[in-house]
Amino acid sequence: MTLPLPLQLTNLLAAILLLIAFALLSQRRIIGLITLFAWQGLALALSTTLVALHTKQPHLLASAGLTLVLKVGLLPWIFFRLVRRLDIERDVEPIINIPTTMLIGIVLVIFAFNLAQPISALAGTVTRSNLGIAMAVVLLSFLMMISRRQAIAQVIGFLAMENGLFFAATSATYGMPLVVELGIALDVLVGVFVLVIFFFQIRETFESLDLRHLERLKEH
Amino acid sequence: MNLAWVLVLPLLGGLVLTLVGHRRIAPTVNVAFALATFLATLALAHDVARHGPFTLAHDWFFIDPFNVFLVALTAFVGFTTAVFSRPYMRIEEDHGRVASARLRMYHGSYQIFLAMMLLALTTNNMGILWVAMEGATLATVLLVSLYRTPASLEAAWKYFILCGVGIAQALFGTILLYFAAERVLGEGGTALLWTHLDAVKAQLEPVVLQLAFIFLLVGYGTKVGLVPLHSWLPDAHAEGPTPVSAVLSGLLLNVALYAVVRGKVLVDGALHSDLAGNLMMGFGVASVVFAALLLRRQLDVKRMFAYSSIEHMGLITFAFGMGGITASFAGLLHMTMHSLTKSAIFFAVGHATQKAGTQVMDDIRGLIRSNPTIGWGLLLGTVAILGVPPFGVFASEFLIITTAMHDHPWATPFLITGLGIAFAAIFGRVQPMVFGKAELPYLPHQPALLPVFLHLALVFVLGLYIPDFLANWYRQAARLLGA
Numbered sequence: 099m100t101l102p103l104p105l106q107l108t109n110l111l112a113a114i115l116l117l118i119a120f121a122l123l124s125q126r127r128i129i130g131l132i133t134l135f136a137w138q139g140l141a142l143a144l145s146t147t148l149v150a151l152h153t154k155q156p157h158l159l160a161s162a163g164l165t166l167v168l169k170v171g172l173l174p175w176i177f178f179r180l181v182r183r184l185d186i187e188r189d190v191e192p193i194i195n196i197p198t199t200m201l202i203g204i205v206l207v208i209f210a211f212n213l214a215q216p217i218s219a220l221a222g223t224v225t226r227s228n229l230g231i232a233m234a235v236v237l238l239s240f241l242m243m244i245s246r247r248q249a250i251a252q253v254i255g256f257l258a259m260e261n262g263l264f265f266a267a268t269s270a271t272y273g274m275p276l277v278v279e280l281g282i283a284l285d286v287l288v289g290v291f292v293l294v295i296f297f298f299q300i301r302e303t304f305e306s307l308d309l310r311h312l313e314r315l316k317e318h
Numbered sequence: 319m320n321l322a323w324v325l326v327l328p329l330l331g332g333l334v335l336t337l338v339g340h341r342r343i344a345p346t347v348n349v350a351f352a353l354a355t356f357l358a359t360l361a362l363a364h365d366v367a368r369h370g371p372f373t374l375a376h377d378w379f380f381i382d383p384f385n386v387f388l389v390a391l392t393a394f395v396g397f398t399t400a401v402f403s404r405p406y407m408r409i410e411e412d413h414g415r416v417a418s419a420r421l422r423m424y425h426g427s428y429q430i431f432l433a434m435m436l437l438a439l440t441t442n443n444m445g446i447l448w449v450a451m452e453g454a455t456l457a458t459v460l461l462v463s464l465y466r467t468p469a470s471l472e473a474a475w476k477y478f479i480l481c482g483v484g485i486a487q488a489l490f491g492t493i494l495l496y497f498a499a500e501r502v503l504g505e506g507g508t509a510l511l512w513t514h515l516d517a518v519k520a521q522l523e524p525v526v527l528q529l530a531f532i533f534l535l536v537g538y539g540t541k542v543g544l545v546p547l548h549s550w551l552p553d554a555h556a557e558g559p560t561p562v563s564a565v566l567s568g569l570l571l572n573v574a575l576y577a578v579v580r581g582k583v584l585v586d587g588a589l590h591s592d593l594a595g596n597l598m599m600g601f602g603v604a605s606v607v608f609a610a611l612l613l614r615r616q617l618d619v620k621r622m623f624a625y626s627s628i629e630h631m632g633l634i635t636f637a638f639g640m641g642g643i644t645a646s647f648a649g650l651l652h653m654t655m656h657s658l659t660k661s662a663i664f665f666a667v668g669h670a671t672q673k674a675g676t677q678v679m680d681d682i683r684g685l686i687r688s689n690p691t692i693g694w695g696l697l698l699g700t701v702a703i704l705g706v707p708p709f710g711v712f713a714s715e716f717l718i719i720t721t722a723m724h725d726h727p728w729a730t731p732f733l734i735t736g737l738g739i740a741f742a743a744i745f746g747r748v749q750p751m752v753f754g755k756a757e758l759p760y761l762p763h764q765p766a767l768l769p770v771f772l773h774l775a776l777v778f779v780l781g782l783y784i785p786d787f788l789a790n791w792y793r794q795a796a797r798l799l800g801a
Contacts (some may be wrong), residue, residue, distance in 0.1 A: 110500060216525055217497070236490070240483065257485055262552030265572050267493045271500050274493065275510060282489070285452045289482070296478070299463060300471055 104152040105224055111145035115265060116207070119238040122258055123203055132177045132256050134178075139169030142261050146268055150226055157276045158268065164283050165264070172255065173290055175249065180294060182299055188223040192245045199245055203238050210234035221270050228229060228269040234261030249300060253293055260286060275294050319366055321374055323358035324389065325438055327351060328396075332429035339422030341645070345404040346594050348579045350424050352400035355432065359393040362386060367787065371798075373513055380442035380513050384650075384795035388576055389439050391575045391654055396432045397463040398769035402665045403428070403561035405766040409672055410559065415465055424464060424559070431457035432566065437571050444510045446494050447577055448485070451541065454570060455481050462558035473553035482548040483543055488537025491581070494530035497524045498588075519587030531585040532596050535576060536603070541574035543628045543633060544601045552616075555624035556677065560668030572653055575631065579638050579799065585798055586641070598639030602696040603729050605632025606736035608614060614743040619667050620678045622747060623660065626703060628694055629740055630656045636729065637718045638799070645721045646796035650765060651784075652714035656775055659703045659711055662773035666695035669767070670751070674762045679747050684756030693752045695770040702777050704741045709774075710781035753799035785800065 101109070118138040125131050128200035145164040150158035192199060210233035218226040236259050260282075267274050274282075331351030335344055363386050366372070371382035407424065410416050416424075431454055438450035452650075457477070463474035492510070501508040502521045508514050515522070536547065543551040555563040579596070585594040606629050613625035622674045634656065637649030669692045686693035702709035705716075715737065723730050780788075 217494070217529070220501075220523060220526060221497070222501070236486075243479070243483065249572075250477070256479070256482055256486075260784075263486060263489055263493065266490065267496075270493065270497045274445055274496055275443075276508065278443065278449065278492075281446060281449030282452075285456065288453070288456050292459050296463065296471075296474070299466055300475070303468055303471055304465060314375055318674060 101123040102152065103146045106156060108115075108145045108148045108152075108225060109228065111141045111148070111268075112265070114141045115145070115235055115261070116231050116238075116254045119235045119258065120200065120203060121243075122254070123199050123238060123242050126192070126196075128248065128250055129178075131251060132174050132181070135177075135254050135258060136170050136174040138258060138261055139165055139174075142265055143170060145265070146273075148270065148272070149268055153154060153224065153272060155272050158273050160276060161268075161279045164180040164279065165272075168283055169257070169261065172287075176290060176294065177254070180297060181250070183315055184250075184297060186250070193247060195244050199241065203241060210237050217270060223270060224235050225269045225287065229266060231261050232266035232269050235259075235265060249297060253290075256288070257290075320358055320361040321379055321440060322716055324355060324362055324393070324440065325433060326722075327355045327358060328433035328436065330637075331355070332426050332433060333591065334795070335429055336422065339425035339444075340418050344421065344425050345400075348428060349397070349400045349404060349431055349789070352397040352432065355436070356390075356397040356509060358726055359386075359390045359436075363390045367791070377442055377511050377513060378506070379440050380511075381440060381726050382798055384579075385439045385576065387795055388572060388653070389436060391501060391657055392432070392435050392439065393570050393572070394564065395657055396435075396603070396773060399568075399661060401563050402564070402668070402766055403559075403770045404766065406561060406672070407559070407653040408670055413672075420464060420500065425762055427461050428561075428565075430459075431523070433456075434714040435569060437527025438573050439576060442511045442513055444492050444495060444512055444515070444580070448489055449486070451538070451574065451577060452482075452485050453543070454573070455485065457628060458558075458562060458566065458570070459555075461562045461714060463555045464562070465556070465557070469553075472787035473557035475548075477550045477554040480547075484537050484540025484547060485629050486537070487533045487540075488494060488577070491530045491535075494526055494533065494579075495584070498526040499528065512584075514582055521585045522588040524589050528586040530580055531539045532583040532597070532612070533744070535594075535597055536576045538574045538581075539601060539635075541604070541691070542571050542578065542631050543578065543634065544632065545605040545628065548605070548609070548628050552621045553625040553727045555627070556618050556621040559672070563624070564661040564664035564668075567624065567664065568657040571627060571631050572657060575635060575638070575653075578635070583798075583800055584636065592641075595639045595641050598635050599729065600611045600639075600739040601724065602632045602634075602639055603732045603736075605629065607633065607732050610648050610736040610743070613740055617679060619671065619682065619751070620664070620677055621677045622668060622679070622744065623663055626740060626744060627656075627660055629736065631705075632736075633718060633733070636722070636779055638688030638732070640725055641800060642721070642725070643793070643796045644717065645725070646771050646799045647792050648714050648717035648721060650792045650795055652711070652718060655710040655714050655780065658773040658777050659699060659709070662770045662777075663696070663699035663703060663739060665767070665770045665773075666699050670696060679751060682751045684752075684755035686752050688756050688760045693766050695767055696750045698774050699770065700744060702774060704744060708711070708778065708781045711713050713781050715786075 143162045146162035211230035214230040214233045218229040239259035332571045366386045373380045434450045434454035459478045503509040540547040582594040607623045609629035616622035705711045
């Protein structure tokens, strides 16, 4: 059985999302991380649009637009400016070396597909096979967050995780109700603004965004 | 109408204070808005008492005895904390710990934080509940780092990242819930409305709901401070300004637990098993025991009481996990008592640390001589939180433990050991702080101790006698949580 073209393309975009999640894991340069994050947003927006057109879900078009504006436009723009203003374009060394991280990543992908299986078996959506990929993106982004000490890298990991969750919502249920998605987008936006203020505070206090400075509070 | 006031007043307050929050009058404006919000919540509570549970604005909001009691409690502690914060922040400013320009951010965020918590409690939509919880976190991140010390920045970063990751899991839980609901209720905005879900909970897909609840519990549980997801909590409480510690401990933890309990009601309906309750009991007992053990080792007074919050939230989670009218009643009562007592303690501790110029317990001595009211406030608050009769905490802890002995005897040795260790540790630490020989010179200042004694008086009175309307209120709420 061959899938209709829009769905084949959606599957392709899902694969691209997963590849970008791996690329984020292996990327050392902050500028590279931001660019990859923007591409991931674009792939997400495109696949959401395709699903919207194929299944005639107009509200999904709105959330695709939201993704495009926020995650391809505004947030990468803010991050690029921030990197330039704070002058932090150096390479960052991950805590675990990259080949090991990739191997852990592959294990996570297998785990994600197992976790998603009972849910996608129940789903009635045409995109249900992508749920495993969405879970994998969430877990890989989480791995990226814990394997980096750099504040911006952790934030990009966090936002990539949110991309994965968003993709999961589109795959399993054709997206959440629009009000909720708007609320989530607002939270992400406010969160990034809070972080920008925060980066300047950290920078002012430590003259670097390396989180090794932030390891003094320990359990006594 | 009353609900509109409850939500609009703090938002308006946030807006006004963001514009003028650095002025001399700002702390008073903050108190005024908090008081007005509290009065509006009383009117709302009155509506529920007269008409029973109701929904508003096309089912977008839902008020029942369970959430309206938390709404009133949140607004009340929000108000008294604003009263406490007025002289407290002025003294911090005089000591040069915080610039007056930063107070604008402080006052604005404080009101937005209250607004977000009230929205989380009153909304009927599980998705909006998530959005409001995340909003409440974002409003407090910068408050935790208000002093801009390295330690406070680290605490705020940890708070942001850990609660962010936690709440992302709660979002996945919400997505799964929507996924299950959509198959029964159809697509569109109504599938996440709690009242609609509650009506059809028996038809929801059990496998999906089980998974959804695990994600909701771990996600919101991070915010409740359940062990082992608690590690942000002591740092955020210890390094942030004291009024923020008071509202985090007294209010935010409750609201997060509220979200878990709402999820539990749905899962119980779908699963017809004790899975949700057992998970909550497990996390609850672990929190009580581990918090008590870690609490013993603390040197910083605010960190110690932060661990005590983890312990009490564990106890409340355990009570709701047991389920049944008596246990839920006890959980609700303990929530109230803990909020009132813990915020009173943080008020007293705030003044004590301000006076001594340190948070290290070994350096704070002889409060009873240097400032008897702070000394008595701290002592009585400590005695109250440790569950000494006749304070209300005794009544609720007694009720939780006796119910546990009856229904889940395995848990009682752990709970009693935990409470015992906590008693010995906290009392042993606080006693010299109050009665010891003062060595350090204390800074002179006029504290606002009215909130401390108001809270403690309430806890005292409620320990002796729970008025009928309040008991009925709790009973109705407990019944809503399922037998």
